[in-house]
Amino acid sequence: MxxxxxxxxxxxxxxxxxxxxxxxxxxxxxxxxxxxxxxxxxxxxxxxxxxxxxxxxxxxxxxxxxxxxxxxxxxxxxxxxxxxxxxxxxxxxxxxxxxxxxxxxxxxxxxxxxxxxxxxxxxxxxxxxxxxxxxxxxxxxxxxxxxxxxTVRCLLRSGYLERASRMLTRRYSASGPVARGRGEGRRLGFPTLNAAVPRAKLLPPPGSYAVSVRTGGLSMPAAAFIPEGRPGLVEAHIPGWSGDLYGAVVEIEFVEMLRRPEKLTKDELMRRIEGDVERTMEVMKE
Missing domain, CATH: 3.40.50.620 (HUPs)
Structure with a gap:
């Protein structure tokens, strides 16, 4: 009927x-x-x-x-x-x-x-x-x-999150289940959860971001990285987090782009990530 x-x-x-x-x-x-x-x-x-x-x-x-x-x-x-x-x-x-x-x-x-x-x-x-x-x-x-x-697509592709968020009336976000990764972040001292976002979903350009990770009623600040050449992957380091979210669906809310990808030595990369984490905590307090 x-x-x-x-x-x-x-x-x-x-x-x-x-x-x-x-x-x-x-x-x-x-x-x-x-x-x-x-x-x-x-x-x-x-x-x-x-x-x-x-x-x-x-x-x-x-x-x-x-x-x-x-x-x-x-x-x-x-x-x-x-x-x-x-x-x-x-x-x-x-x-x-x-x-x-x-x-x-x-x-x-x-x-x-x-x-x-x-x-x-x-x-x-x-x-x-x-x-x-x-x-x-x-x-x-x-x-x-x-x-x-x-217009929103163009802004997001260029990393202009603030103006895109104003047009959306909310922060842009992406959701996906947490999958096991390569362990690269853990070896650097910054373990990450790896969200598998549907490939049909537009992500901001590769680089580091201050984000909020939402799951199960929790909202946690995190430093995230979108790698080049790996569509649909968002890696997020949550300072102080030690829980197991494998298989859980998380929503990653993009707050600010921190930097574009760079070719760095291991020590330089570790210092960059440490700076990303510090900036993330500052951004989330603003």
Whole structure:
């Protein structure tokens, strides 16, 4: 049995940034039972090469953030060959069949249908013809610039965590199970937990970071390292930690980039890591 028609916010919602949150708030203001329909996989994953298709939020992360934002129902709209080839009207009827709605809420730059040929103006006409409601949410801006997922990606790829965090309204994070590593950090005197982040998830560039490691209700400051040439790996040294987290899922929240990778001797590297740990503790006190 289909759910009763209601209010539905539609979009990719990758990253759940400030602009997405404005769309969600607008939907929830119309109805506290408003749902969200988002594409899975993301259109960029369908069309782009693996290197250009990395996502800001995994499906699980996106669902958690949406739930914290007050969304009770999330519907995954399959993005496949049929979705790609559907014209604007056909696309909307597909959406309506998947999740009936009486009122749509979308962002100002929402496009749909084959070749992104459907516009917000076209959507307005389509809704009016069917006596359906439509709310179009204007751009959310930061220092005059519209907040967009692609902008957040560019900032993160460049290591500009502070501005990316402002656009997201939270610190950027990545989650994954703790796996056994090579023991390189332990041999240097700085044992690490090694988080295996899904390879489809965008990580900041290789280098050292001040981070917060969250697991089981705990939040611990750590100095983390993203190595070159090892996709999906984040190594985090938690000062004073001696517990066993193998197999546990941890969330690593990136606070500040400390330095890029360097070619160093063993002694130089040990001094660098010691400095990273000291800076991390300073950052987390700020």
């Amino acid at each position: 289909n759910a009763p028609a209601g209010v539905l916010a539609v979009g990719a919602f990758d990253g759940i940034h400030a602009g997405h949150l404005a769309v969600i708030r607008a939907a929830l203001e119309i109805s506290p039972d408003a749902g969200v329909a988002c594409f899975e996989p993301l259109p960029r994953q369908y069309f782009s090469s693996p290197d250009n298709s990395l996502r800001l939020t995994t499906p699980a992360e996106r669902s958690r953030i949406l739930a914290r934002s007050g969304v009770r129902t999330v519907t995954a709209f399959p993005f496949d060959d049929a979705t790609r080839d559907a014209g604007p009207d056909e696309f909307l009827e597909m959406l309506r069949g998947l999740r009936p709605f009486a009122h749509l809420v979308v962002g100002y730059d929402f496009h749909f249908g084959r070749g992104r040929s459907g516009s917000v103006a076209m959507l307005g006409d389509w809704c009016a013809e069917r006596s359906l409601g439509l709310t179009v949410v204007d751009a959310t801006r930061l220092d005059g610039d519209p907040v967009k997922s692609e």
